[in-house]
Amino acid sequence: MQLRALRRAFAAAALLGATALTSPATAQEQKTITGGFDVGPGGFQGNFNPLAATGGFTWLNVYFEPLVNYNADLTAIEGALATEYSINPDKTEYTFKLAKETWHDGKPFTSKDVKFTVDLAKNGETGTVFAARLNAISSVEMPDERTAVIKLSRPDAGLLATLTKLMILPEHALSGFTPKELATSTWWATNPIGTGPFKFKQYVTDQYVELVADEDYRFGRPKSDRLINRYFKNTAAAVAALRAGEIQFTYVESDDVPTFKNNNAFRLIEGQSFVVNYLGFNQQVPLWKDIRVRQAVMHAIDRQAIIDSLYSGAATVANCGYVAKHLVPEGLDPYKYDPAKAKALLADAGWEKINGTKPITWLTYYNTPQAANVMAAVQAMLAQVGINVVPRAVDTPTYNGIIYAANPDFNQFPLVYAGLQNGPDPSGLNIGLNAAQKPPAGANFLRIDMPELTKALDAALAETNPQQLTTRYQEVCKAMNANLPWATMWVANRYGVASTKLKDFVWMPAPAGGPYNAHPEKWSIDK
Structure with missing residues (x-):
């Protein structure tokens, strides 16, 4: 970054209480997208444990994935880690065919991970917010590595919607923890392993999270090398960083909308x-x-x-x-x-x-x-x-x-x-x-x-x-x-603003910041 721009960034941070610009210099030299992904009511700064997540799904979905997810229009539920699913006539058995994918450490993703995750999510000792929402589930069966069958004791019309928020977790990496240990473990913020298009690299406390592209992602290597989620004390600081070119996306409040509405450098995203x-x-x-x-x-x-x-x-x-x-x-x-x-x-x-x-x-x-x-x-x-x-x-x-x-x-x-x-x-x-x-x-x-x-x-x-x-x-x-x-x-209504330098970038003003299939692997940025 040029010295003048760096000084401007620090000046803006000092004026508005923004997080200091401490993103790695190497990230600036590669194709990097930086955003305030957890700014606003759909975000949740410092949200790392997906079992306890009540928001921030736009960001969590970048490195974790659920079995199913909403499409980007929030009009239908479609596959994510499940390539397809079927439901029996009395709505008590859900069969998921699983994608062929590997965890970020190279281990295979299998139906064991689905059962492991559901069992964790039902265990209140993990700090989960899913225990009551999943209490209709009587068992998870694994006919083979690529099939998971969730059986219910009674119909639950909200099950699929709940599963869009349940990020599948690696059994091989977490089975050594007790449920109580998982509730407070530093694993979530230091070396979490997911299946998403980007891999967790580092979290600098209260400043940013850095992810790097997963070279072996099943839909192809992401078009960007890095994604950085900057943390801000307030929306005003995030908007200042957006105007200064330090970030390429953030949530904005309605009174900021007129500033961006007719500015060709930005794309205003509006929705309920x-x-x-x-x-x-x-x-x-x-x-x-x-x-x-x-x-x-x-x-x-x-x-x-x-x-x-x-x-x-x-x-x-x-x-x-x-x-x-x-x-x-x-x-x-x-x-x-x-x-x-x-x-x-x-x-x-x-x-x-x-x-x-x-x-x-x-x-x-x-x-x-x-x-x-x-x-x-x-x-x-x-x-x-x-x-x-x-x-x-x-x-x-x-x-x-x-x-x-x-x-x-x-x-x-x-x-x-x-x-x-x-x-x-x-x-x-x-x-x-x-x-x-x-x-x-x-x-x-x-x-x-x-x-x-x-x-x-x-x-x-x-x-x-x-x-x-x-x-x-x-x-x-x-x-x-x-x-x-x-x-x-x-x-x-809610609003987001994205730089027009971003290509194929998807964001929706969705409840709790998602979840939905935004396909971050397609996101790119013009240098």
């Missing part, structure tokens, strides 16, 4: 996030037991005004966990903005005795300027009706540590601002709302236990008739709207 943002009511604290209080929160917030002013209209109001028209039935309560009604509901519920004006911690992992503005607006609206919330933004690992603690302090998160995918597969909401998914089994960290909602989710997951699935998920929507486990806010 498939994530519903919500205020989550912790059911282990007494504040929210009366549904009138939860209804008051909904009526107190002018969701459309926030969308118009802070999202520039690029979001859709959500009255349940879904906004896709075919999943939203008629007759839902729209919870129109009505502060007077909110005050009346709070008075009827006895809010003065329940809490009054005592501050309520409002925890979030969203730490972008836009999220801060959104939360400030909501805070002001709630204050007008007598609910005093105090935002607390932390990074994702801290957030997860609080909500998934073995013995959580529920007073640390009586209310959260978070997001959960509402598609492309509607079963995704199950992990946060079903009573059977309470930790440590699953991700229902708010300890929601609403029989009508759980019944609706169970019925949807057990449905084997594709023509009935839409009706089943409409029932889920109705139950959410009536019971209000969350105060659902909106589903917003």
